[in-house]
Amino acid sequence: MDSNKTENTFQRIIKSGAVRMMVAVVLVAIIVGVVGVIRSPSEISFAPDSFEQTSPEIPQLSAGTPHGQIAVDYVYTLNSDFFGRFPLSYREMDTAAWLVEVLLAMGYTWDDISVQEFTVEDTLHLAYDVFGEEMGFLVDLLYLFCSSPFVNFEARESRQSQNVILTVPGQSNEVMVVGAHYDAFMYPGASDNASGVALLLESAQRMRELDNYYTIIYVFFGAEEAGLLGSIYYVNSLTQEQHDNILFMINADVLLEGPDLFYMAGYVRDNTRGENHITQTWDYIAQNVETQHGITITALPDGVLGPSDQLAFLLFEHTAMFLAGLDKNEYFYRYGMDAFSSMTRVLHSPRDCFYYINERWPGKIDDNMRGFSLLLEEFLLADY
Secondary structure: OOHHHHHHHOHHHHHOHHHHHHHHHHHHHHHHOOOOOOOOOOOOOOOOOOOOOOOOOOOOOOOOOOOOHHHHHHHHHHHHHOOOOOOOEHHHHHHHHHHHHHHHHHOOOOOOEEEEEEEHHHHHHHHHHHHOHHHHHHHHHHHHHHHOOOOOOOEOOOOEEEEEEEEEOOOEEEEEEEEEEOOOOOOOOHHHHHHHHHHHHHHHHHHOOOOOOEEEEEEEEOOOOOOOHHHHHHHHHOOHHHHHHEEEEEEEOOOOOOOEEEEEEEEEEOOEEEOOHHHHHHHHHHHHHHHHHOOOEEEOHHHHHOOOOHHHHHOOOOOEEEEEEEOOOHHHHHHHHHHHHHHOOOOOOOOOOHHHHHHHOOOHHHHHHHHHHHHHHHHHHOOO
């Protein structure tokens, strides 16, 4: 893909206020992060024959379990037991191991699960190749921030992360990729992004009892906060045949920033965002979910260029969707997706905590997870 074209397409991301603020934070962290203490516990082996499995308690699913209820339980667990899942840290590694254990506890096997490990060295050069010089440099800065011992007290000496991948075979070889990053900054990360991970876990648990025509690949991305490293590595690891089999990609991130449910969809080709029969089918499904369940769902097509893991797939011209729970405030009505950072309430702050969100906005976690769970299930079971 032409790098100049890519840079032009994503120039708005680089110039956004959120990114400029992140660059400032990165530079400060690099300056003050020259000293710190690195904890060095043992690495976890993700090889099936040596993985030390425990049996975590998982929420039980029955025919009458409301959509979103299981996801709320998973948000709570990630928030409380795996806070500070900093990219490239031992805490992030522990979270990946927990994800594997949960999937095994659901009844999936190692035939369905794989763990794709990668190093920073594996990925940074890909960021330049895929995103171009300016965005690649930004990824470099994000990595330096996330690896600084001043902010990452549990940085892994191996500078590794990993993607946890679950494949649910269907009748068709065409693939729906559903992704969510599981790392977070130094906070509990309820919205960013325990919410997205929890949505995928509930969906995977429900798919044990449902009949999916298309093959579904759930990818729990590592090191998103370090510059989309997990999704960049994953999408570049695919063969041409695997790319050809991808029907679309859905990314779930920051589902609890506000009470408004957004789906943002499209593809990018020739420096232009476009729509097709898949995005039209999504519009129809969203309208039906609104009508049947009394849920307000907002389409924001330009938001597919938002700063999250779907970008890596858009760069390979895949149709993609970004699911997010945002605040449809006055800035949204004035500026649309350009006001993304103003549409968030707890992002990258100590307020990104299950207890705070639940107390400050009672019912929002339950409502958002219910709405997104219903919506995602309809997307995955539809005929394309």
